[in-house]
Amino acid sequence: MTDSAPAGNAAPEAGPADWLTLPDVAERLELPISKVHQMIRDRELIAVRRDGVRRIPADLVANHTVLKHLPGVLTLLADAGYDDEAALRWLYEPDDSLPGRTPATALAGDQAREIKRRAQALGF
Template sequence: MTLPDVAERLDLSISKVHQMIRDRELIAVRRNGVRRIPTDLVANKTVLKHLPGVLTLLADAGYDDDAALRWLYEPDDSLPGTPAVALGGDRAREVKRRAQALGF
């Protein structure tokens, strides 16, 4: 989703979305010159509950935004699909535990 689309979905100003990215509450990457946020990280009208914590853990482990996004979308047979998908379900704590272990 583009940042204006995210702002509309979350009913926030575009500047608040930018602030959320700076604060690592959301992650955005450039695709064809446009910053985008994966749709499934914005559930309904909120950000996935555990996403900010996982992004902080990944940053602490030395992951930049591109590496963090790759990690979130790397298929994992022990999770329901990918860590990003698992964050939206009952395996979110497991995803946080795995992100935390990356720092050691």
């Protein structure tokens, strides 16, 4: 797991509409900031540097909780060799075969199993 963007700090082509800083996530989840750091280390959340600040896509922390299947998908992506930047690109890559048009939005809906299956297939 990497905490910072690779050299060049290139932003993904597609990406989240809104970002939260780690203190914002801690407040939204009603957790101490140290727990948010632990969740990132444990791949329960994904954080990348944008403008020098670690940020988390806001839609991954919906309704005052982390999306239920996100930790499993992040683990599958890490097992397939994806660092945080690559995992973020994969989560927000447009895909017309998904109802939400990206794995991240589909993960929040009824397609979580399909997203997990696709992430698992990346390891083969």
